[in-house]
Amino acid sequence: MQVKETLNDGLKRGYQFTLPAADLAAKVDEKLLEAQPEVEMKGFRKGKVPMALLKKQFGPRVLGDAMQEAIDGALRDHMEKSGDRPAVQPKVEMEGGETWKEGDDVVVNVSYENLPAIPEADLSGLKLERLVVKTDDKAVDEALENLAKNAVSYDDKKKGAKAAKDDQVVIDFKGSVDGEPFEGGAAEDYPLVLGSGSFIPGFEDQLIGAKAGDEVEVKVTFPDEYGAAHLAGKDAVFSTTVKAVKSPKPAEIDDELAKRFGAEDLAGLKSQIAERLSAEYQGAARAVLKRGLLDQLDGLYSFDLPESLVEAEAAQIAHQLWHEENADHHGHDHAHIEPTDEHRKLAERRVRLGLVLADLGQKAEVNVSDQEMTQAVLQQARNYPGQERAFFEYVQQNPQIQQQLRAPIFEDKVIDHIVSGAKVTDKTVSHEDLQKAVEALDEA
Structure with missing residues (x-):
């Protein structure tokens, strides 16, 4: 297979692969010879069918298989030798198309965008602030009052x-x-x-x-x-x-109310509420901390981004925001939604940070364990009561869904790894201040 570079512009790559007709014919003959001992045909003993008849009967199908194998193999070899990592599936086009005939050379044009090399950055100067909210009696009492209102x-x-x-x-x-x-x-x-x-x-x-x-x-x-x-x-x-x-x-705040919510008594219900509030505060504080970290990382890295990834992300952002603004429209039978400059700017940030976190995670040998994946599947399966088994089988058979479940786990573990090496200062704040900080995330 002859390979000629046709494009090398930034992250864009183009190559022309040429498979000479003689090489293709030899590959077809080789496949037919391999199959000949097992072929049975009326009028001939097993393994004695003449090559000319085999070629007439099976040649076109074998030709297509040989052509595909040669192209796939050449593309794999090229990626291994070049070290390229396409951002998305390479575009493969055969010259001649329907006009190609047996005896012609096979010429295939391959184009793709390469993933960029992520530059090294000094993360030793990362400084983060972690908001801490103490669960006090007032917050627990307010939560109790809300429970009582809901239990009216x-x-x-x-x-x-x-x-x-x-x-x-x-x-x-x-x-x-x-x-x-x-x-x-x-x-x-x-x-x-x-x-x-x-x-x-x-x-x-x-x-x-x-x-x-x-x-x-x-x-x-x-x-x-x-x-x-x-x-x-x-x-x-x-x-x-x-x-x-x-x-x-309104329900009385007493042991009877506690029992309605699965606790043994009022003290037990208060303890449950305190634990839940603490978990909520920690989750909200982590979201604020994570945004602060991502903002700093975004400022530390600068490199070319694959246009294909940015455009795909911008389209997804535009589509998602459109559905949020048109919540009554549940289907996808709507006109094309053109991403704006604001959507593309957000997409560039997401793609850049995604590539950075993937690179940092790989270098730190961060992995998602089988146990963590099982927990993620179990959590998702709860959304399909009575169909848990079917959901498990669906995930097992769908690599794309597996990747969707794995990605956020991987990202969180990479975030934890980076935070562990950063200078983190705890700051005690009120619940109201934490809420304002969370609301500011949506406005940013």
Whole structure:
């Protein structure tokens, strides 16, 4: 196989691979000779089929296999000798295409972007600040109060009492559009908290002031972006019967509340809350520390980036942000989303830092263990109750999913490795200050 360089510009590489027709023909003959002893054909004993007949019968298929093997082998040899590491799968194009015929040389053009060499940087000067929040009784008490609010119960109001905001009404309702009932528009004994916003806008407001036994005709208009397209923007009428009006009763903060949340007593629940808050604070503080580290690393490294990786990352960022801004659109049947300069700038940072962390991790011999991978799969499998086994098999058969699970574990271990060699100063702050620091991450 003859190899000629056609492009060497920055990270871009181009090569022309030429496989002479004679070499290809010899490769085909070699494969046919290898197969001849096992070939059976009508009119001939096993292994005695003439080469000319074998070539006529199997030649085209063997020719294609030989051509592919030669190209793949030449590409592997080239990568080993050059030391190149393509950023994405190389583009391989055969000259001539459909006009190529047996007896012609095979000419293939290969192009790709090479991964850059990561320059050395002095990390000894890294200085990081770790925010520390102490879990005090006030924070635990606030969390307890929130639990009690979420565990609210409802008691019947006095006979004839009117429903007010935050009250619960128990209702039967039947909805119709243009006089016709629609699927999902009816229910019995439905508990609805007025002001919760769980029903169509305007529905709950029309029940304020109603009493048990009242018949209320609720008129609403479905939002234009309503999930069910056949109802979107339509006027609807709900014939509603109020069967009960109840007022909220906050749960008492006592042992009974603790048992409702799986603790033996109130002291046990407080201990659980303190542990959970501590873990939350540590997780938030780590996110702030990590951002500070990545900001410093971003300033320490400068090198050319593969355009293909940057464009792919920018497209992904633009797509993700579009869906966040259009949360009601769950599919991908939308127009092309063109990345902006801001998206590309963020993509360049992500690609640069990804390459840096990969290089530092490799040099530090950071690896993701089988046990760590198993834990990651187990954690993801919890999102598919009853289908855990199927999810495990899916992951085992899908290298791309395995890489998606492995990547964040690897990154966290590399971050830990870098932090272990940096100068880290602990700073005690309030929960409010930690929250502000976390919110600032989203704004940056």
